[in-house]
Amino acid sequence: MTSEAVDPVEAVGHIAPASDAGFLQRFGATIEYILIPGAALAGALVVFGIFVALFGKNPFDLYFYMYRGAFGTWFSWQNTLTRAAPLILTALCTALPAQLGMVIIGGEGALLIGALSATSAALVMPSAPPLAVQLAMAAAGMIGGGLWIMLTGALRQYRGVNETISSLLLVYIALAILNHLVEGPMRDPASLNKPSTREIGAANMIGSIPGTEVHWGLVFGLIAATVSYILIYHTTFGFAVRVAGGNIRAAKIVGLSVGKLVLTICFLAGACAGLSGMVEVAAVQGRTNANLAAGYGFTGILVAFLARQNPLAVIPVAVLIGGIGASGGLLQRRLGLPDASVLVLQGIIFVFVLASDALYGRIGFLKGR
Amino acid sequence: MADAGIGLWTVPLAVIGGAIRVSTPFLFVSLGECITERSGRINLGLEGTLVMGAMSAYGISYFSGSPWIGVLSAGITGALLGALHAGICSLPRVNDVAVGIALMLFGTGLAFFLGKPLIEPTAPRLPAIDFGWWSDIPQVKAALRVNVLFLFGVALAPVLYWAFRATRWGLLIRTTGESSDAARAMGHSVLLIRLRATMVGGFLAGIGGSFLSLFYPGSWNEGLSSGQGITAVALVIFARWDPMLCLWASLAFGGAAALGPALQSVGVTFGYHLFNAAPYFLTLAIMIITCSPKRMLTGAPAELSITR
Numbered sequence: 065m066t067s068e069a070v071d072p073v074e075a076v077g078h079i080a081p082a083s084d085a086g087f088l089q090r091f092g093a094t095i096e097y098i099l100i101p102g103a104a105l106a107g108a109l110v111v112f113g114i115f116v117a118l119f120g121k122n123p124f125d126l127y128f129y130m131y132r133g134a135f136g137t138w139f140s141w142q143n144t145l146t147r148a149a150p151l152i153l154t155a156l157c158t159a160l161p162a163q164l165g166m167v168i169i170g171g172e173g174a175l176l177i178g179a180l181s182a183t184s185a186a187l188v189m190p191s192a193p194p195l196a197v198q199l200a201m202a203a204a205g206m207i208g209g210g211l212w213i214m215l216t217g218a219l220r221q222y223r224g225v226n227e228t229i230s231s232l233l234l235v236y237i238a239l240a241i242l243n244h245l246v247e248g249p250m251r252d253p254a255s256l257n258k259p260s261t262r263e264i265g266a267a268n269m270i271g272s273i274p275g276t277e278v279h280w281g282l283v284f285g286l287i288a289a290t291v292s293y294i295l296i297y298h299t300t301f302g303f304a305v306r307v308a309g310g311n312i313r314a315a316k317i318v319g320l321s322v323g324k325l326v327l328t329i330c331f332l333a334g335a336c337a338g339l340s341g342m343v344e345v346a347a348v349q350g351r352t353n354a355n356l357a358a359g360y361g362f363t364g365i366l367v368a369f370l371a372r373q374n375p376l377a378v379i380p381v382a383v384l385i386g387g388i389g390a391s392g393g394l395l396q397r398r399l400g401l402p403d404a405s406v407l408v409l410q411g412i413i414f415v416f417v418l419a420s421d422a423l424y425g426r427i428g429f430l431k432g433r
Numbered sequence: 434m435a436d437a438g439i440g441l442w443t444v445p446l447a448v449i450g451g452a453i454r455v456s457t458p459f460l461f462v463s464l465g466e467c468i469t470e471r472s473g474r475i476n477l478g479l480e481g482t483l484v485m486g487a488m489s490a491y492g493i494s495y496f497s498g499s500p501w502i503g504v505l506s507a508g509i510t511g512a513l514l515g516a517l518h519a520g521i522c523s524l525p526r527v528n529d530v531a532v533g534i535a536l537m538l539f540g541t542g543l544a545f546f547l548g549k550p551l552i553e554p555t556a557p558r559l560p561a562i563d564f565g566w567w568s569d570i571p572q573v574k575a576a577l578r579v580n581v582l583f584l585f586g587v588a589l590a591p592v593l594y595w596a597f598r599a600t601r602w603g604l605l606i607r608t609t610g611e612s613s614d615a616a617r618a619m620g621h622s623v624l625l626i627r628l629r630a631t632m633v634g635g636f637l638a639g640i641g642g643s644f645l646s647l648f649y650p651g652s653w654n655e656g657l658s659s660g661q662g663i664t665a666v667a668l669v670i671f672a673r674w675d676p677m678l679c680l681w682a683s684l685a686f687g688g689a690a691a692l693g694p695a696l697q698s699v700g701v702t703f704g705y706h707l708f709n710a711a712p713y714f715l716t717l718a719i720m721i722i723t724c725s726p727k728r729m730l731t732g733a734p735a736e737l738s739i740t741r
Contacts, residue, residue, distance in 0.1 A: 167530050224726035225717075228477065228530055229667045233713045236660045240710030247706065365534060404545035411539025415521065418532050422524035 096424055097377075101370055104420035105384075108413040115408065121399050129398050133391025140390055145278045148379075148386030150175070152285030153340035154364025155371065155378045156292055157213065160333040161227070162373035163296055164309040164326060170216060170231025171337040172361025173238035174209035178338025179345045180242055181208030183352040184250075186264035186345075197268045201342050202284075209338015210331040212238065217330030221323045239357055246353055260353035270346045281343030285382070288336050292375035295332075305329060337361060363389070366414045385410065443572050444695045450576025451691015452684045453583060454649050458483060458641040458658075460586040460683035462665035464593060465637030467676055469515075470669055471597065472630035473610035473623075473736030476518050477533025479638040480662030481540020482511045486642025488544040488551065491653040494646075495556035503556070504582070504643040511639020512632040514540060519631040523624040529738060537662075551653045559648045580648045582640065586680075589637075593676035606630055610734030638662065660713065667716045671723045673732040689715045 113123030134144050157171035185204035186197050216234060219225040245261075252262040270280045296302035308315035308322050315322055344356055367385050371377035392406040462479050469476050476482075486507035494503030518536055522529045562584075565577030597603040605626060609616040613623040645661075646653045668686065672678035693708035 167534075169534055219721060222726060223721050224724040225720045226667075226670070226724075228534075229663065229670070230717060230720065232660070232663050233667065233717050236713045237710050237717070239659075240706045240713070243706040244704060248703070362538060366538065369531060369535075402546055402549040404542055404549065407538065407542025408546045409542075411535065411542045414535035415517075415532070415539055418527055418535055419521045419524055421527050424526070 096427065097372060097374075099427070100420050100423050101372070101417060103423075104416040105370075105413060107420075108409070108416040111416075112409045112412050115412075116399070116401065116405070119401075121401065125399060126395070126401075129394045130388065130391040133394035134387030140387075140394075142277045143390040144383060144387040145276075145282050146386075147389045148382040149279065149281035149285045150340040150344060150360040151364055151367050151382035151386050152289050152378055153281075153336045153343070154361045155367035155382055156288055156364075156375060157209075157333045157337035157361070158365050158368035159371065159373045159375055159378055160292060160296075160329050160336070161213075161217070162309075162368065163302075163305050164329055165312070166217070166220065166326070166330075167228045168213060168216060168231045168330070168333060169228055169365050170213060170234050170361070171333075171364045172357065172359070173231070173235035174212045174334040174337035175341040175344070175361045176235075176238040176242050176356055177212045178205035178209035178334075178341030179352050179356050180245065180341075181205050181338065182342035182345050183261050183264060186268055187250075187262055190265075194267045197264070198270055198346065201264070201268070201346055202339060205338040205342030205345075206335035207338070209341060210333075210335035213334025213337065214327055214331040217326045221326045235361070242352065242356070243354060250352070252351070255351075255353070258353055258355075260351045263351045264345065266350075268346065269350060270343070272347075279343065279347035281340070281347050284339055284343060286379065288339065289375050289379050292332070292336075296375060301325075301328075337364070363410060366410055366417075369414065370417050385413075441699060443699050446572050446576050447695030447698060448688045448691050450572075450578075451695065452688035453576070453579055454687065455690045456683040456687025457580065457583045457586055457644045457648075458661050459665045459668060459686045460583070460590070460680060461641030461644070462638045462662055463668045463672065463679040463683055464586065464589055464676055465511075465634035465641070466666050466669045467593065467634075467672070467674055467679055468606065468637075469627075469631045469634035470737055471610045471674055471734055472606045472627045473613060473734050474519070474522060474529050474627050474631060475533065475666070475737060476515065476536075476631055476634060477530060477663065477666060478514065478518050478536025478540060479533075479634070479666055480658065480660065481537040481544070482514045482635050482638040483540075483642040483645070483662040484544040484658050485514060485540045486511050486639030487646035487657050488548040488642075488653060489639070490643030491556050491646035492548070492551050494558075495551065495554050498557055500557050500559045500643075500647050503647055504559070504640055507639040507643035508636040509639070511635035511637070511642070513635070514639075515632040515635025516628065518635070519624075519628040522631075523628070545655050548653055548655070552655075555652070556647065558651050559644070561648070580644065582644050582648065586683075590676045590680040597676070607734070610736050613736055638665075641665075664712055664716050667720060671716075671719045674734065675732065686712050686715065 113126060116126050117123050133140050135141060154171040154175060157174055158168055161168040182201040182205035185200040189197055189200060212234065216227050216231045219230050220227040247259040250261045251259050272279050273283065296305060304320050305325055308320055308325050312322060340360065341356065345352055349355055363385060367378055367382050371381040388409060389406055392403055395401045395405055396403055462483060466476065466479055489510040490503035490507035493506040494500045514536060518532055521527055521532050559580055559582060561578045561580045564579055565574035568574055597607060605621060609623055609626045616623050616626065645657050668682045669679060672682045689711040692711050693705055696708055697705055
């Protein structure tokens with residue numbers, strides 16, 4: 065049902081005639097996977113440059129400040145990587161189900177539920193040693209987020225409810241639950257202006273990678289992406305998932321239990337997003353409040369599509385998109401652009417990336433294959 | 434002391450009033466999406482279209498002084514976004530669901546960007562008709578202040594119902610949605626029909642957005658739409674692609690959405706956020722009840738990717 069579900073088959077088709085394996089024959093598909101999204105990105109940047117030029121800003125200033133704000137200094141690199149961490153995790157929430165041909169866009173909901181679960185775990189064990197609290201938070205966040213997306217998978221599998229729409233509806237339901245708990249039963253009476261839960265305590269914060277300001281969430285993200293990649297491409301389970309994603313009827317004929325695959329993948333996907341919620345609490349906010357709904361879940365969708373749903377490619381793409389987010393502040397201060405300009409650029413990139421799907425297998429010098 | 438006299442009756446009254454007031458955006462988006470989906474394509478980007486429509490209607494209404502020009506420009510903005518969706522989807526191997534998600538993010542981002550200067554000023558609002566003139570009770574009056582757009586929407590539903598059945602265009606759209614091969618064999622361009630259906634859908638969704646900023650809640654801010662667009666898209670599915678059912682479903686939704694504020698107005702503050710999420714719970718519940726993994730939904734256009 066989706067274009068990315070077709071891709072593995074296509075990739076195989078490209079590599080198959082390996083009799084006289086020249087460079088293009090062997091790496092043509094890989095070149096395409098780098099070249100086409102790269103061109104889409106460049107096209108989007110040009111269009112965005114024209115867009116800001118319409119508002120009387122110099123597009124070359126724009127590119128310069130974007131580079132400065134994202135990758136120009138050590139400070140901006142740290143900012144970029146800090147933003148990339150949750151994006152890797154929320155992107156996996158879309159990329160993993162995509163292997164089964166499912167389009168899940170509810171990562172934001174799993175992030176919020178993960179954050180709530182993690183905070184609750186920390187608040188019920190006030191006197192436990194920090195490491196135990198942190199582990200409990202991570203587990204609670206992953207289970208909370210995992211069950212949340214698994215619900216979407218179960219609805220799809222057993223009731224035939226469209227997973228794209230239900231996962232998005234669940235985002236708004238998750239937000240309502242969060243607001244309800246934060247302003248009601250879980251509210252810290254001391255939080256007057258911004259209703260919040262009680263703090264998890266400074267000792268329980270997971271802190272930064274030594275020598276940097278970048279929190280450990282980045283490492284969690286790298287591990288999750290790598291494990292996901294190995295799981296999908298180098299295990300029997302992953303093979304079964306890709307078979308079911310490519311052709312559900314074939315999967316049933318060879319006796320795969322598609323329902324189990326759907327539920328497991330959805331749980332893992334939600335666990336990733338839930339972990340990002342835990343990280344936002346345990347490394348950034350220190351408590352749960354409405355600040356957590358910062359849109360990482362939605363940007364993660366873009367990251368997953370730009371990475372063509374490949375868990376490993378999610379990492380560099382998340383750094384890139386995290387960089388765009390990190391440059392937003394500088395664009396606001398130096399060019400007077402509104403903070404929403406980052407959203408506009410992300411939207412343009414998304415549109416270009418999807419339109420570029422039409423280019424695969426059509427580039428002249430790669431065509432000889 | 435007329436107020437105290439009706440006491441708890443405020444709640445059902447506010448729900449009925451809400452059903453009329455809040456349902457309008459649902460109604461326009463779902464009727465628009467109904468046309469688009471009947472042609473065999475789904476546009477999830479209507480959430481973005483709704484927000485863009487709200488922003489452009491408010492801006493144009495403010496600068497021109499006429500809310501109706503604002504409504505028209507919201508429709509045109511929506512049609513342009515629809516054309517963008519259809520244009521990208523007509524490229525080979527591009528997935529319409531994904532393009533919809535992209536346009537949802539793009540539309541909201543663009544609306545926030547362009548709408549920054551519009552948060553402060555006050556634009557002229559759409560007029561309403563007082564159907565509650567006969568009553569002395571302010572709540573009744575408030576509930577029966579009906580916006581003209583709502584009446585348009587209510588009239589549009591049976592017109593569309595008739596048009597799908599009886600007109601050449603309706604048949605063409607349905608044929609394209611059921612079998613693009615059949616439409617092609619009849620000598621029609623499938624892409625062109627879908628382009629037009631998506632543009633009309635966007636036009637209506639844009640108008641739905643104009644209602645948000647020009648009547649209720651009646652101002653422009655970034656939290657204006659929280660998923661009304663996507664809820665309306667879901668609504669089309671359980672309305673079985675039938676414009677009349679879209680109308681009844683939109684009214685039910687409007688009522689559900691008004692429940693939270695209505696309870697708050699009589700002092701029930703517990704679960705305010707949960708009651709506000711009632712439309713989402715309702716959508717999900719109805720989808721769970723009406724969908725089935727074993728058969729295709731009755732009335733579903735056969736070419737629609739989301740039901741296959």
